[in-house]
Amino acid sequence: MNYSQQLLSSCKTIETVKQFQAYLSKIGLGSDPYFAGKFLLHCATAIPNALHYARQLFIHFPNPDVFMYNTLIRGFSESDTPRHSIDMFIQLCRNSLALPDSFSFAFVIKGAANCRSLSDGIQLHCQALRHGLDTHLFVGTTLISMYGECGGLEFAREVFEEMAQPNVVAWNAVVTACFKGGDVQAADIMFGRMPVRNLTSWNVMLAGYMKAGELELARKAFLEMPVKDDVSWSTLIVGFAHNGCFYEALGSFRELQRVRMRPTEVSLTGVLSACAHVGAFEFGKILHGLIQKVGFFWIVSVNNALIDTYSKCGNLEMAQLVFERMPEKRSIVSWTTMISGLAMHGHGKEAIRLFHYMEKYRIRPDGITFISILYACSHAGLIEQGYEYFSKMKNLYCIEPAIEHYGCMVDLYGRAGKLLKAFEFVSQMPISPNVIIWRTLLGACSIHGNVELAQQVKERLSELDPNNSGDHVLLSNIYAVAGKWKDVATVRRSMIDQRIKKTPGWSMIEVDKIMHSFVAGARQNMIVVEAYEKLSEIMLRLRDEGGYVAEVGSVLHDIEEEEKEDSISKHSEKLAVAFGISRLCEGKSIRIVKNLRVCRDCHTVMKLISRVYALEIVVRDRSRFHTFKNGSCSCRDYW
Incomplete structure (x- = not known):
């Protein structure tokens, strides 16, 4: 018997499982309830993609006991088809030879939670009451979690309050339910009432604060934690990254290394996500080396994060190298x-x-x-x-197209100048176009200078999102390029009356593994002064050697030509590239991340700099990558 158990535990694929089943039949144990139960458990929980096979075995087994039912209920509750766990539970209830126990209810309630089905959860709660198992600690805790997942916060709290002696797991479950219900204050109160807090309790609070966007409370909880594990650090790093605090994510990872904590798959993917967003290429390379050193290069999710980081940091060759060398499938x-x-x-x-x-x-x-x-x-x-x-x-x-797929098609037609085709496509969409669809079309009108269609699109946008500064600025620029200065003034006056402020453009560059951010017109410091001084030198050289003439078509007409040139010369990406030329070694690529679309003048300047200074400049704007080299851009002026 021990030998058979050892053989079963060594089965890692569905093929070896089938061989083991044949072996059991050969030695006369194929219908033994003990081995059948162990066999089902192994298939349902330990072998990938073997759950369907386990169900087939179950169907052909005479008089299955409650353990066998529970095994399949558990397997399905944790699978991609948790609804089947409820079906199995119904079969169990209809079986006169087996009655559901506390494990049956705990597993099926988890299945209802994963289905996000509050109605099924309530019915299962009633069934637990009928069988006298609602007060069972295991069942009660799972009920709290289920109500939290399904948006039934009040039910979760009622179940908790009715528990005679809730343990720390139940306390953690009700705090989690409060966070999922969006009640941070209730979570604070319940956490404060906890008679005993374990590490999981603190991690629950930390994760809850991060998901609620309460970053200061999360930071405070992290500092107050008596003990921190890899889950604590991973939650902090990923939380900062997901909330757009990328520098904090990078700093937290540095601190993790300083205290000699071993990074995990989660913390590495989190910090790589932060690198990808801010374009921290050098930091990403260091992380790549660390991944190789700690032996995580075989993990698929880490490799995926590396591919994304290198792609978004402008080094496609390294991204392809990681992709081609992935050791796992x-x-x-x-x-x-x-x-x-x-x-x-x-x-x-x-x-x-x-x-x-x-x-x-x-x-x-x-x-x-x-x-x-x-x-x-x-x-x-x-x-x-x-x-x-x-x-x-x-x-x-x-695959039924989602709004994002329709948006891509509108962008496809719009960029190619087929504006009427794009408008017709939007008008015939089977789902209502959202602001992103109309904004995409407005951007295409801006590229191709179609004022009439732009006005129609802006009317639709005004109905859906009247206070978006980007739409007003885009329409203003369309009017300016067309020479409709009265309309420009009307749009600008409307922005002032509605107190709509233009989103400031910023650009970032990594120098000596430190990210520097530039915003046009921002308060000056030593870094900004250095960038301005170098930029003045660059612009002078571009005029002398490159024949540069500023493109001032969209700048307000009521200021002098010299002021127009000065206005566009201070765009943030120009400052960033100037700082890069000032600080970086000769022959090194300059990589810039910008939050808005690169304007035509900056695009022209980057091409000239790449030729005059013999540099490669990679700019990631809101839309795509531009690689400038030898006076030309990878986008072929199609962006």
């Missing part, structure tokens, strides 16, 4: 991330080629993959291919 996320990276850099045909390879390897694309491939077609001007993939998504893969 690539996931759909791996393929999609690489396709997205190629798309961001304007390599539409390469992205399509990789998509075809993915299909060849029988990796089924999902909705996010199609967003990436449509984005690639849009930024490379591949109109026919884009429409082909949009149709393929629906007709071949049966």
